[in-house]
Amino acid sequence: MTRRRKIVGVVAAAALAVPVTAGTAAAAEDCAVGAVAGDPAAAVDGRAGAGAVQVRCGDRWLTITQGPDEAPEDGDRFGASVAVADIDRDGAADLVVGAPGEDAGAGAVHVIFAPGRDARPAPITLRQGAGGVPDRSEAGDGYGTAVAAMPGTVLAGAPGEDLGDGEAAADAGAVQVVSISGGRVAGVTELNQDRQDFDGTVEAGDRFGASLAAGSFDKPTAVIGVPGEDVGAERDAGMIHIVEDPMAAIEETAIGQDSAGVSGTSESGDRFGASVAAAWEPALPLRVAAGAPGEDLGAAADAGMVTVLGYDGRQAAEVLAVHQGTAGVPGANETGDGFGTSVAAGVIRSASAPGPEVSVAIGAPGEDVGELADAGRVHGVQVGATPRVDGTVSQETDGLGGDARANARFGAALAFGPGEASVVAGAPGHGEGAAHAVPWRALFGTTVVADNWFAGRDGAPAGSAFGTSVAGRP
DSSP, X not given: OOOOOOOEEEEEETTOOSOBOTTOOGGGTTOOEEEEEEETTOOBTTBTTOOEEEEEETTEXXXXXXXXXXXXXXXXXXXXXXXXXXXXXXXXXXXEEEETTHHHHTBEEEEESSTTOSSXXXXXEEBTTBTTOOSOOOTTOOBTSEEEEETTEEEEEETTOOBSGGGOBTTOBEEEEEEEETTEEEEEEEEXXXXXXXXXXXXXXXXXXXXXXXXXXXSEEEEEEETTOOBTTBTTOBEEEEEESTTTOOEEEEXXXXXXXXXXXXXXXXXXXXXXXXXXXXXXXXEEEEEETTOOBTTBTTOBEEEEEEEOSSOEEEEEEEOTTSTTOSSOOOTTOOBTSEEEEEEEOOTTSSSOEEEEEEEETTOOBTTBTTOOEEEEEEESSSOEEEEEEOTTSTTTTSOOOTTOOTTSEEEEOSSSSEEEEEETTSTTBEEEEEEGGGGGTOOOOOEEEETTSTTOOOOSSBTSEEEEOO
């Protein structure tokens, strides 16, 4: 069934108090996208869980919601996933927003070109079975649970997609790779484990596409997480796929903890690939980070672990495997830490290093900080010639606002940016939610002041779970 396209409405919080139609926010026409924080639990026009996205624009915020052509609805969860890239290659940052709860969980993905600026292409909405996008939109597909973007391309994960004969493989999952040109859909390729050139097989509960990363290596490349993959008798052990040229999908490498040279073993509930990230730097080999937040270590269930892989275009090999029992990593492996629930990867340049170094931020939102249960912590790893693994920061760290709280789940979402040398960390359980833009060097002990945004305070927009998803322009 063809549905009417949604347009995205923009509100400039604090600086602009009155909602305006998308593309007409004249007061924000010079907006340069900085940090982005999704709040999929936000109520909009009385609709619980309709969702909103907050975009940091200079010294003010833009609040983006669905509308006005179609009103926000209960449970849309707009903002459950976000990504930033220059999709139309015009030099301005564009925004991709997942709304996996749309239409009884069928889901939708919104592409918003240069939010807050005039003279931009109209936003477009991607749905399965409409607007040039193939397949059928079905309840529970979760289209937009994960999103990623790079110039000319948007990726949308639908981990609830049913596949196989008679769609008997419930929640096997799929990813759509959407080519965007001239502000329109130019082509779509669907990836799943039923493709002849893909490792693995379509099985119920794989949740292929539950996490995504995208960028350019020697050619456009995607990383796809499959945290529900069963390995032998081990349920939900997990795996990832690295796919070069995903529109054609002719080069694919699959990696799990049973792969040669990868630390650990595939065990039930590891959920390897629950989070993925990659650092795209032409001068360096591709580095891919995969989180396994369900990894049990000793007696600590779901303590979590992260594997960093090097990929040369032909094969992937482990570069580093870290958890809180690794020498030099702060903290200890404890039940429920969820180390690796989120990962982000970027490239840091500093005077103390001979060249650019790949950096990986790791979220452990279940980490207890002192007496504060599930306050959360973010760890930093430098993956250079001599790896450094002792970076860490929490909301108790000087410069982060001094307001750590139990159940804040700091580090539940991570992204590099805004800028090259900082990382954005979400804390959706901190009251109405919080997000912090933290200079990378702060994770290694340098006293700095972060940009700290607590929903409903000091000019930050009110929220419900502000910081559930985050993004930033490098």
